[in-house]
Amino acid sequence: MKHGSIFFLYVSQYMKTRLTYRVDMLMEIMSDLLFQAVNLIFILVVFGHTNMLSGWSKDEIIFIYGFFLVPFAIFGAFFNIWDFNERYIVKGEMDRILTRPVHSLFQIILERMELESLFGVLTGIAVMIYAGSHLDLSLSWYDPIVFLFMVLGGAFVYAGIFILLASISFWSDSRTSIMPMMYNIGNYGRYPVDIYNKVIRFVLTWILPFAFVGVYPSAYFLGREEWYGYAFLTPVMGAVFFGFAIFMWNIGVTKYRGAGN
Amino acid sequence: MGKYIEMIRVRFLMMLAYRTNYYSGILIYSINIGAYYFLWNAIYGGKGEIEGLSVIQMTTYVAVAWMARAFYFNNIDREIAQEIKEGKVAVEFIRPYHYLLMKTMQGLGEGIFRLSFFSIPGMIIVSLIFPIEFSAAFSTWMFFVIAIILSFIVNTQINLLTGVMTFFFFNNDGLIRAKRVVIDLFSGLLLPISFYPGWAQNVMDFLPFQAISYIPSMIFTEGFTGSAVWEAILFQLVWAVILILPIQALWVIAKKRLIVQGG
Numbered sequence: 001m002k003h004g005s006i007f008f009l010y011v012s013q014y015m016k017t018r019l020t021y022r023v024d025m026l027m028e029i030m031s032d033l034l035f036q037a038v039n040l041i042f043i044l045v046v047f048g049h050t051n052m053l054s055g056w057s058k059d060e061i062i063f064i065y066g067f068f069l070v071p072f073a074i075f076g077a078f079f080n081i082w083d084f085n086e087r088y089i090v091k092g093e094m095d096r097i098l099t100r101p102v103h104s105l106f107q108i109i110l111e112r113m114e115l116e117s118l119f120g121v122l123t124g125i126a127v128m129i130y131a132g133s134h135l136d137l138s139l140s141w142y143d144p145i146v147f148l149f150m151v152l153g154g155a156f157v158y159a160g161i162f163i164l165l166a167s168i169s170f171w172s173d174s175r176t177s178i179m180p181m182m183y184n185i186g187n188y189g190r191y192p193v194d195i196y197n198k199v200i201r202f203v204l205t206w207i208l209p210f211a212f213v214g215v216y217p218s219a220y221f222l223g224r225e226e227w228y229g230y231a232f233l234t235p236v237m238g239a240v241f242f243g244f245a246i247f248m249w250n251i252g253v254t255k256y257r258g259a260g261n
Numbered sequence: 262m263g264k265y266i267e268m269i270r271v272r273f274l275m276m277l278a279y280r281t282n283y284y285s286g287i288l289i290y291s292i293n294i295g296a297y298y299f300l301w302n303a304i305y306g307g308k309g310e311i312e313g314l315s316v317i318q319m320t321t322y323v324a325v326a327w328m329a330r331a332f333y334f335n336n337i338d339r340e341i342a343q344e345i346k347e348g349k350v351a352v353e354f355i356r357p358y359h360y361l362l363m364k365t366m367q368g369l370g371e372g373i374f375r376l377s378f379f380s381i382p383g384m385i386i387v388s389l390i391f392p393i394e395f396s397a398a399f400s401t402w403m404f405f406v407i408a409i410i411l412s413f414i415v416n417t418q419i420n421l422l423t424g425v426m427t428f429f430f431f432n433n434d435g436l437i438r439a440k441r442v443v444i445d446l447f448s449g450l451l452l453p454i455s456f457y458p459g460w461a462q463n464v465m466d467f468l469p470f471q472a473i474s475y476i477p478s479m480i481f482t483e484g485f486t487g488s489a490v491w492e493a494i495l496f497q498l499v500w501a502v503i504l505i506l507p508i509q510a511l512w513v514i515a516k517k518r519l520i521v522q523g524g
Contacts (some may be wrong), residue, residue, distance in 0.1 A: 027435025034439055038446045045452055046304055049311045054303045181285065184292045195303035200295075 003102060010110040018116065029119050036123050039065060039190070054194040059134040060222055061191065066127030067221070068190050068214035071154030073120030078113050079159035082179040084166040095258050105163065105249055128221075137221065150217035150231070153238030157212045158186070160241030163249055170252030182208075189214040205230070212237045264358060265366045272370025280378055287383040290327045291390070297323045297451075298391050312455040318482045319453075321393045326450050326478040328380040328387070333413040333473060335368035338437050341424030346431070354516070361421050361512060368417050396483055404490050408477035411497035415472040418504040419444070425508065428515035449475025453484070469500040 018025050043065060047058040056064075088094045088108065100107045165178050189210030193201045204211040217234045219227035276283075298320055305316040314322065341364060344350045353360045387393065396402065423440050427433050445451055447470035454465055454475045465471055476493045479485045485493055 024432065024434070027438075031435055031438040031442065034442045038442055038451070041446065042451055045456055045458070046300075048458060049456060050304050050306060050308070052306070054306075178285075181289050181292065184289055184296070187293075188296050191300060191303075196299050200299070 063131035069124030075158035076117035153234035154213040156238030163245035276374035448473035
């Protein structure tokens, strides 16, 4: 209960600060939209030259991209702690975090949220509806519930990976570029894994499971039964990765020694 | 002239001091090249060629486009915006050099650094992993060198233009971000221009963006041959000259209506 009310207090505070600079916020949303449009244009142009991508049609690829946008938006809104090392470890801000009455990771999420990123949920759903209407997909009554689980699973996979990487900073505070690298690897998950070779496919499924953010869960909604096994694993992978990340974070916090003065 | 060369040197040395940051950059670019390599392979499927490019040429195109990006890419638009916002630009006005030229030289210093510590080693690494074809013809390499120098000029000019606009908008982070996305798409970094539908190609013929990535990459992969090469370089040259006009015009107006917000 305490966490819930603190969360909403932070959200309202966040809204106030952001709405003070409306133009700025609008520009940010616009540039996000532009970025998402670029990826769509890429898919559209490419399919001007081919009908199938390893057995996936244009609308299916667009659907996968649309799905990917939803968990990615949730991740971007709450778990985007790519600058954790610099901001909290190097500058010693972690000291302050540890004096707060809530869990340290929860406190950081409160401070670092970027709610405008949630706009991507709408874009993603719009893209999925567009692609879905071309594909004649039918929805069952339980599909929205499945969708919720899949999205949360995907978002938690992303969050788990980034929290794990952030936790490394507790042991070594030297600057690394792993975080930006992860964004680029994350892009691999936007396309069907069958286009990659075996090693990359294995990595994307079990080690850095970005495939669970895009192609695997989408396969369920696209009725691709050969991938159902992986599709239903999505929430499990999310829970496992997120749980493991929290576990490592908690160990890491005990190793934190503080920096600077 | 001497002072500008000195600026190139200083920026080069500054970058050299932080060179470890760049080793991971090579890895990031390789990851991107890898993603597009697999994607393009799937797109080609069994097809021998699309729009005159074979799959090996396409892989080469992707690799060289990214590695050339390391050379022409710079953040001087952001730097200019920052200096205008902080009011530092007022001091720059009274210094004995042309501010925009000085920024260009700093960008060039950065570019030369990345070319030698990023693009060239990166290209060697990438060529070991992916099937990439290097041209054996001396003329191709010569044209490529000319083309990437011109691509640096055009890209820098567009950066200067976006940067100088801060004088009028005060806060143009959005514009800078939008510009970056537009350049990635329309310069040919993500997709060769010849892959776009005809009407889009016609529109892009009237825009400078393909001078940045498409032309040098097509020359390198020998997608352009014969007179097409000359035409492409002429295209770049014309834009490099045309773009001087709006920059100079905006600069003159900006100097008159400069409002220093602090500093």
